[in-house]
Amino acid sequence: MPAAGRRHRWILARAACCLALAACATAKPAPKQNTFALLAEPEGGAGQISVVSASGTQVLSQPGQATVVVVDKPPSQPVVLDEAEISRTFGDALAAMPVAPVHFILYFKEDSDDLTPESQALLPDFFRAVREHDPADVSIVGHTDTRADRDYNYKLGLRRANRLADLLAAQGVDRSTLDIDSHGKDDLLIKTGDQVPEPRNRRVEITVR
Amino acid sequence: MKALSIAALVVLLLGAADAATSAEAAASSVGLVKVVVGNAVVQRGDQTLSARPGLLLMEGDLLRTGADGRLGVVLRDDTRVSLGPETEIRIDRFVFAPAQGHLALVLKMARGVAAYVSGKIAKLDPDAVRVETPVAIVGVRGTRFAARLETP
Numbered sequence: 001m002p003a004a005g006r007r008h009r010w011i012l013a014r015a016a017c018c019l020a021l022a023a024c025a026t027a028k029p030a031p032k033q034n035t036f037a038l039l040a041e042p043e044g045g046a047g048q049i050s051v052v053s054a055s056g057t058q059v060l061s062q063p064g065q066a067t068v069v070v071v072d073k074p075p076s077q078p079v080v081l082d083e084a085e086i087s088r089t090f091g092d093a094l095a096a097m098p099v100a101p102v103h104f105i106l107y108f109k110e111d112s113d114d115l116t117p118e119s120q121a122l123l124p125d126f127f128r129a130v131r132e133h134d135p136a137d138v139s140i141v142g143h144t145d146t147r148a149d150r151d152y153n154y155k156l157g158l159r160r161a162n163r164l165a166d167l168l169a170a171q172g173v174d175r176s177t178l179d180i181d182s183h184g185k186d187d188l189l190i191k192t193g194d195q196v197p198e199p200r201n202r203r204v205e206i207t208v209r
Numbered sequence: 210m211k212a213l214s215i216a217a218l219v220v221l222l223l224g225a226a227d228a229a230t231s232a233e234a235a236a237s238s239v240g241l242v243k244v245v246v247g248n249a250v251v252q253r254g255d256q257t258l259s260a261r262p263g264l265l266l267m268e269g270d271l272l273r274t275g276a277d278g279r280l281g282v283v284l285r286d287d288t289r290v291s292l293g294p295e296t297e298i299r300i301d302r303f304v305f306a307p308a309q310g311h312l313a314l315v316l317k318m319a320r321g322v323a324a325y326v327s328g329k330i331a332k333l334d335p336d337a338v339r340v341e342t343p344v345a346i347v348g349v350r351g352t353r354f355a356a357r358l359e360t361p
Contacts, residue, residue, distance in 0.1 A: 030343040031320050031358035039324070039353040047327070047352020053345045060354075069345045070361075090355035092293030093324040096279035098243035100326075101287045135263035137241050137283070187308075209241070209283050 035089065037066035037081055051075045101209040102129045105189070106164065108202045111147070113159040116199075126164075127171050129208045137209040139179040140164050145201040146185045146194045157182030160204050238265035239303040244281030244291065249274045271299045274321065288314060288328030296321025301341075305330060312337040318356060319343065326353040 036051050040063035048061040056074025058067045064086060067075040081089070104126050106119040115123075130136050142157030161180045169175045190200045242251070242264040249260040252271035258264065260272075260280055274280050274296045281291040286305045292298060302315035312334045316325075318341065331338045331351045340347040342358055 029360055031360050032344065033359050033361045034342045034344050035357045035359075036345070036347060037355050039355060041353065048350040049352060049354050050348040050350075051345050052348065069342075071344045075345065086355070089357055090293075090322055090324055092279065093291045093296070093322045093355060096244045096246060096281040096291035096293070097324055097326065098281040098283050098289050098291070100289070101283060133243075135241075137263075207287075209285075209287065 032071045034069045035066060036060070036069070036075075037086060037090065038063060039086070040064065099133060101133075101207060104129070104206040104208075106204050106206065107199065108160050108204070110197065110199070110202065111156070113156070113163040115163075123167065126206065126208075127168070130168060130171070130173060133208050135177070137179070137207075138168070138173075138177065139207045139209075140181070141187075141205045142182040142184075143187055143189070143201060143203050143205065144185050145198040146188070146192055146196050150184055150186070154182050154184035157184045157204075160202075164204055164206070237267065238285070239268050239270075239300060239305075240266045240282055240284035240288075242266065242280065243283050244279065246279040247275060247277035247294075249278040249280040249292070266300060268300060268303045271297065273297045284314070284328060286314070286328040286330045288330065289326040290316065291324045293322035296323055298323060307333055314338045316340045317342075318358060320358050322355070322357045324353070324355040325349070327351050 036049065038046050038049055038060040040046050046061065046063040048059060051058045051060065051067050051069060053069045053075055054072060058075035058078060060067060060078055062080060064080045064082065065078040066081050067078050069075045104122065106122060107116045108114060109116055130138060140161045142161035144153040144156050161182055165175060165178050165180050168178065188201050189203060190198050192198050192201070242260050242262055245260045245262055250273050251258045251260050251264060251266065252273060253267060253269070266282060272280055272282065272292055274292050274294055276294055278294055279292060281289070283289050284303060290298065297319040299317040301317045302313050304311050304313040307329070312330045314330045314337060325340065327338065327349055331349050335350040338349040340349065342356065347354070
């Protein structure tokens with residue numbers, strides 16, 4: 001058989017397969033009853049969500065408050081669920097919630113990739129966070145104050161970020177998993193004019209996710 | 210002979226596609242998988258990737274769990290989402306460029322049970338975050354909530 005014919009057959013087979021899959025997916029009826037609950041913040045209190053259906057809106061702002069939406073109906077009057085009910089209804093999902101990402105800002109000495117003594121003391125916390133988030137997505141972004149030119153500061157920021165990456169690598173972390181960058185003097189923590197020395201801008205910002 | 214060279218070409222193309230996918234993923238990922246229990250997959254176009262911790266996520270990815278599955282993901286703005294069994298959520302839109310003022314997060318939940326903890330997008334612009342289900346749209350003002358979709 002000519003190769004073109006084979007290819008056509010293969011494409012047809014794939015198309016049939018896709019159609020069968022699509023049919024399976026649409027065969028499942030869309031869930032008609034949705035329950036939404038606002039959860040307490042770890043530090044207490046709660047934020048707010050608004051639940052909007054085709055025929056009404058309900059705003060939830062108390063921890064544990066829940067509303068039920070049935071298709072074509074407005075959301076029900078909110079009721080407060082206790083912890084046992086929350087856990088019974090949503091526990092399967094809550095159990096898979098990842099650990100919260102953490103952020104660090106470590107400061108450096110003037111025109112240097114040496115950490116200040118205060119920031120040096122925070123390194124064990126940083127290393128522990130990376131271990132606790134394994135496999136972690138770690139972003140390390142170097143920054144500088146506005147002394148010297150842009151190009152110099154870009155490189156200084158990068159040296160600072162790489163210094164921390166080296167320290168992590170020495171802890172056994174694979175360097176290729178680190179996202180290292182420099183914003184030089186373009187992303188100031190403390191807004192200053194140009195050519196202004198500012199210790200709080202000589203930093204590396206880290207996210208461990 | 211012809212068939213052989215076509216087979217070789219297919220292998221080559223598949224290899225190139227794989228390389229392109231991983232390079233692209235590193236450049237524009239919107240988050241990553243952190244927690245996997247049981248059967249959980251990430252559907253990307255016509256690719257079905259088995260979910261494993263560390264797998265990078267892209268805008269448009271469909272997260273799906275089986276009867277014994279659970280899945281927890283973290284997005285690049287620190288938003289966290291977890292799925293219980295038999296759950297489907299699409300990361301429909303994710304834009305996180307605070308410096309340019311471009312922020313958007315739209316999750317489309319089709320079924321199952323899920324929990325959500327908001328990240329920086331909701332803090333910076335609460336109107337930019339939306340969770341859609343078959344019967345409702347949830348607007349999120351910097352908080353955590355849970356949803357269960359069922360057919361009574």
